[in-house]
Amino acid sequence: MSLASTSVVQALDIADARHWTRKPPTRPEARLRHLLRAQTATTLAPRLFCSPQALTRWARGDTADLSAANAALIEREIYRTWQPEVRRRAHRQILQHDGCVIVQLQARFAFTTTSGEFHDPRLRRLTEELPAAHASLLFHARHEDAGEDDLRRVLADGIGEAYFFRALPPHQQQAAATITDLHHIQFHY
Incomplete structure (x- = not known):
């Protein structure tokens, strides 16, 4: 994720990434599997501007129709949700x-x-x-x-x-x- 941002939310997420104790998954399918453990495909799909069926298909590894824009949204969502307790502890x-x-x-x-x-x-x-x-x-x-x-x-x-x-x-x-x-x-x- 780029260090420059025009969003306060993203800038905070990027700064919080410096405090992570381990790196998030790098492949889109692994990232989606992690995201789908915490929320349902129906809940996550609107945030990523895709259908729940596409999310489950991508999480299984069929990423042929995954666009660069969708991959960037998945990366943003990982930065937003990765290691929330580490984030809170660092802030505290x-x-x-x-x-x-x-x-x-x-x-x-x-x-x-x-x-x-x-x-x-x-x-x-x-x-x-x-x-x-x-x-x-x-x-x-x-x-x-x-x-x-x-x-x-x-x-x-x-x-x-x-x-x-x-x-x-x-x-x-x-x-x-x-x-x-x-x-x-x-x-x-």
């Missing part, structure tokens, strides 16, 4: 030992203050350490399978506190940042 250890969660991103932002909402047309390239409270919220949301929008909201709040609003006086802390256009994101922890 990072947070308990004041470990830093660094986010590197290229994005456009909007800002909401008491005087209104402002869209910044600049594409900003930032590398920031998330505050511990926001890193904890981000990990918790990821464990709860929160959607991309929820994760972006938590991330934007953390970036806002760490970068944009750190110099604001206390009476102006009600400002909020929103990620409007995400071009690239990577996490390091």
